[in-house]
Amino acid sequence: xxxxxxxxxxxxxxxxxxxNWDFSIEFVQDLYNGLSAAGxxxxxxxxxNSPKLLNATEPNPWRFLDDNFLKExxxxxxxxxxxxxxxxxxxxxxxxxxxxxxxxxxxRVACYIREVDKGLELVQxxxxxxxxxxxxxxxLSSVPEKKLIEAFELVQNSPVDVVYIVDSFGSLDPADxxxxxxxxxxxxxxxxxxxxxxxxxxxxxxxxLAAMKNGVTFLDSSVYGMGRAAGNCHTELLVSxxxxxxxxxxxxxxxxxxxxxxxxxxxxxxxxxxYMISGVLNEHPRVAMAYRDSADRDKFVDFYDKVxxxxxxxxxxxx
Amino acid sequence: xxxxxxxxxxxxxxxxxxxNWDFSIEFVQDLYNGLSAAGxxxxxxxxxNSPKLLNATEPNPWRFLDDNFLKExxxxxxxxxxxxxxxxxxxxxxxxxxxxxxxxxxxRVACYIREVDKGLELVQxxxxxxxxxxxxxxxLSSVPEKKLIEAFELVQNSPVDVVYIVDSFGSLDPADxxxxxxxxxxxxxxxxxxxxxxxxxxxxxxxxLAAMKNGVTFLDSSVYGMGRAAGNCHTELLVSxxxxxxxxxxxxxxxxxxxxxxxxxxxxxxxxxxYMISGVLNEHPRVAMAYRDSADRDKFVDFYDKVxxxxxxxxxxxx
Numbered sequence: 001x002x003x004x005x006x007x008x009x010x011x012x013x014x015x016x017x018x019x020n021w022d023f024s025i026e027f028v029q030d031l032y033n034g035l036s037a038a039g040x041x042x043x044x045x046x047x048x049n050s051p052k053l054l055n056a057t058e059p060n061p062w063r064f065l066d067d068n069f070l071k072e073x074x075x076x077x078x079x080x081x082x083x084x085x086x087x088x089x090x091x092x093x094x095x096x097x098x099x100x101x102x103x104x105x106x107x108r109v110a111c112y113i114r115e116v117d118k119g120l121e122l123v124q125x126x127x128x129x130x131x132x133x134x135x136x137x138x139x140l141s142s143v144p145e146k147k148l149i150e151a152f153e154l155v156q157n158s159p160v161d162v163v164y165i166v167d168s169f170g171s172l173d174p175a176d177x178x179x180x181x182x183x184x185x186x187x188x189x190x191x192x193x194x195x196x197x198x199x200x201x202x203x204x205x206x207x208x209l210a211a212m213k214n215g216v217t218f219l220d221s222s223v224y225g226m227g228r229a230a231g232n233c234h235t236e237l238l239v240s241x242x243x244x245x246x247x248x249x250x251x252x253x254x255x256x257x258x259x260x261x262x263x264x265x266x267x268x269x270x271x272x273x274x275y276m277i278s279g280v281l282n283e284h285p286r287v288a289m290a291y292r293d294s295a296d297r298d299k300f301v302d303f304y305d306k307v308x309x310x311x312x313x314x315x316x317x318x319x
Numbered sequence: 320x321x322x323x324x325x326x327x328x329x330x331x332x333x334x335x336x337x338x339n340w341d342f343s344i345e346f347v348q349d350l351y352n353g354l355s356a357a358g359x360x361x362x363x364x365x366x367x368n369s370p371k372l373l374n375a376t377e378p379n380p381w382r383f384l385d386d387n388f389l390k391e392x393x394x395x396x397x398x399x400x401x402x403x404x405x406x407x408x409x410x411x412x413x414x415x416x417x418x419x420x421x422x423x424x425x426x427r428v429a430c431y432i433r434e435v436d437k438g439l440e441l442v443q444x445x446x447x448x449x450x451x452x453x454x455x456x457x458x459l460s461s462v463p464e465k466k467l468i469e470a471f472e473l474v475q476n477s478p479v480d481v482v483y484i485v486d487s488f489g490s491l492d493p494a495d496x497x498x499x500x501x502x503x504x505x506x507x508x509x510x511x512x513x514x515x516x517x518x519x520x521x522x523x524x525x526x527x528l529a530a531m532k533n534g535v536t537f538l539d540s541s542v543y544g545m546g547r548a549a550g551n552c553h554t555e556l557l558v559s560x561x562x563x564x565x566x567x568x569x570x571x572x573x574x575x576x577x578x579x580x581x582x583x584x585x586x587x588x589x590x591x592x593x594y595m596i597s598g599v600l601n602e603h604p605r606v607a608m609a610y611r612d613s614a615d616r617d618k619f620v621d622f623y624d625k626v627x628x629x630x631x632x633x634x635x636x637x638x
Contacts, residue, residue, distance in 0.1 A: 206525030
């Protein structure tokens, strides 16, 4: 099992949502070299959104990837391919070079179900520029079946290479994943599938295994799980577990030992009770993240009362 | 799903392997009251081994449970039943009162596959004294099928109520659990089944769900996962997840907030890289635990080299 799988490491991109992309160049280079030595197929090195469209006042190289900068950082490509993520309405087409002039190999488009048409327009553009592409459908746990069927009709006629199931809220379990994957496979049999999980209920790895078992080939993960709120499936677990002779665990252990323990001291992600609660309630972690930034951060009973009271539930639903 | 399940919380018993049972009476009482309010069916309040047989030089009330002491601590039973674990060769039959004179409701017998006959002798004795009983077969991931079939023949003729699948090394995945449960159900259809997991690969909760889905009814867990090495399936996850109107999450959150965060600062358990490695290698965590107690505790690459070198592998196998 797993012979045809590809691991896509999101440490920089999703982990940047934890620390506002406060990664040193040394760390990003060590990560790239380590993932290459480990045999990890892809590394998502950040977002390729437009600083202008986001009214950015400060530089943020991993949030606003620049091809010239990337070429300096990674002068020589090794085993691992590079990808970038873009958001609908935040990417400037003029920023995207043809693939042969770029260090990037793949551009992934994140979108909600209501924006699939816009997402696929971007995919078409990146595809025409020569990139591998994916469409990452977020918040899948809240998408009604009818909407998904409509979206699949558009996807089928698109050149997109990979369609991702994204459990943004960390609220799905392995049986849910199996159900979703079977639906995706039935309705878009001509596309490769991907999975992106969050660890709110300690199910990120198990959900990724369930997806793999059911034929998903693109597996997202992060080293030591670094990603927004509860974080992602751990890269070191996938590298250990998947029966593929090309994977080597030691380079990933080296990254954890050299960098991640200290980063975890400075920044917070992982299994933390308010994130567990937002996962159980199938809600965006933003309320829990704000709570963790407040003086009440460890008042779990109080947090649970707030997020399950009718008033708050209404306020959250209206967002 | 889960209507017929019972949660058995092992925080004191398995957690005691982390801190040498350094639990305050207040904590144990808060835990008992919280689990009762949460609707958790059983609490394992410690080991009922014999201090004499273990040559104990110091008192250790949760390791050597005493009925008179327990009656002082828990003068009034609430919803949650109490259980104790014993080990083969470490329990003195004279220490065990008839159930009607004891606060305990259940006695569980831990044994390796080679000692199943001795384990079932103890089970018979506890059963005759009026207790609910279980046989917990440890290190199941290393048991050859033939040995298991022999053990099942003995189990079938025993009055034991519950037979446990114990993933001592945290090395099984949900597919392994499903396979084991199906085998157990087929060969001992007249017994209830239990599951006890460890979280080395972040699969303790997923494995418990896989067991539940396949008909296992006794689910072991610990609050905040407190248990030896990588710890156990988290009680708060089971209470959140299982669709049973009798479970209440808030009392468990209260225990975590009041006690577990501070205990986790003082004692170490959970997903920690050397435990992940011992899980992946299907080995007892003792080598990893010793490493975590040394100055080299965070040298993960070095640890991996040591435990995967042929000499060490031999030394471990001979234990």
